[in-house]
Amino acid sequence: MTRVLVTGFEPFMQDTYNPSWAAAQLLQDKPPQGLEVTAVQLPCVFSRSIPALREAVRESDPEIVLCLGLSPYRGISLERVAVNVDDSPGLDNDGRQPVDEPIVPDGPAAYFSTLPVKRCAKAVHDAGISSDVSLSAGTFVCNHVFYGLMHLLAEEGNKRRGGFAHVPHTPEMPAVSGSGIPCMPVDTTAAGLRVVLSTAAAHRSDVKVAWGTIA
Numbered sequence: 549m550t551r552v553l554v555t556g557f558e559p560f561m562q563d564t565y566n567p568s569w570a571a572a573q574l575l576q577d578k579p580p581q582g583l584e585v586t587a588v589q590l591p592c593v594f595s596r597s598i599p600a601l602r603e604a605v606r607e608s609d610p611e612i613v614l615c616l617g618l619s620p621y622r623g624i625s626l627e628r629v630a631v632n633v634d635d636s637p638g639l640d641n642d643g644r645q646p647v648d649e650p651i652v653p654d655g656p657a658a659y660f661s662t663l664p665v666k667r668c669a670k671a672v673h674d675a676g677i678s679s680d681v682s683l684s685a686g687t688f689v690c691n692h693v694f695y696g697l698m699h700l701l702a703e704e705g706n707k708r709r710g711g712f713a714h715v716p717h718t719p720e721m722p723a724v725s726g727s728g729i730p731c732m733p734v735d736t737t738a739a740g741l742r743v744v745l746s747t748a749a750a751h752r753s754d755v756k757v758a759w760g761t762i763a
C-alpha cells in the first residue's frame with residue numbers, strides 16, 4: 549500500500565463550498581487500487597495553512613503528498629512550479645492580505661513539483677477528463693501551501709514526493725452561473741485525481757512531451 553496525503557481547502561472569499569476539499573474526501577472514501585489516502589482540510593489562511601500541512605504530514609507519514617485547491621481553470625491543472633512570494637489578490641479567511649512578502653525568507657526563488665506533472669496530466673486527458681500542466685499556481689494561499697510543501701519535502705531530503713493540482717468549480721456553485729467560469733462535476737474531478745495519484749505512484753520519471761500538446 550502506498551500512503552498518500554491529499555489536502556483540500558476550506559471555502560474562501562465569496563464561496564461557501566470548495567470542491568478541492570470535496571474531492572479530497574471522495575479520494576479518501578474511494579482511493580485508487582493499492583493506495584491508502586488520508587484527506588485533510590487546510591485553512592485558507594496564510595499564517596496557519598503551512599503549519600496545518602506540516603502537522604498532517606507528520607501524522608500520516610505519506611510517501612506522496614498531493615495538495616489541492618480551487619481555481620477558475622477548465623480542467624485538472626497539475627502545477628509545475630511554486631514561487632517564494634505571497635502577493636494576495638484579496639483577504640484570506642483571517643482577513644490578511646500579504647503583498648510581496650517571501651514565504652520563506654532566504655528560501656529558493658522557486659521549487660518544482662516532484663510529481664511527474666506532464667505524465668499525470670496526459671494520463672487524465674487520455675482518460676477523457678480535461679487536464680493540463682500549469683506554470684503558475686498564482687500568489688494566493690494555494691501557491692503559499694505548494695511552496696511550503698516543497699520546502700518541507702526538500703528539508704527532509706525529498707524522501708517523499710509531492711505537488712499541487714488546481715481543480716475546477718462545480719456546476720452548482722453560484723459563482724459559475726452566467727459567468728463563463730468553466731466547471732466540472734466533483735465526481736469527474738475525483739475520477740481524474742484518481743488517475744493522477746495512480747500515475748504518480750507508479751512513475752517517478754516524467755514524459756517528454758512539448759508544452760501545449762497535452763490538452
Ligand code: PCA
Nearest residue numbers: 557617618688689690691
Ligand atoms: N484556491 C485558492 C486558495 C484556496 C483555494 O482553494 C488559490 O488558488 O490560491
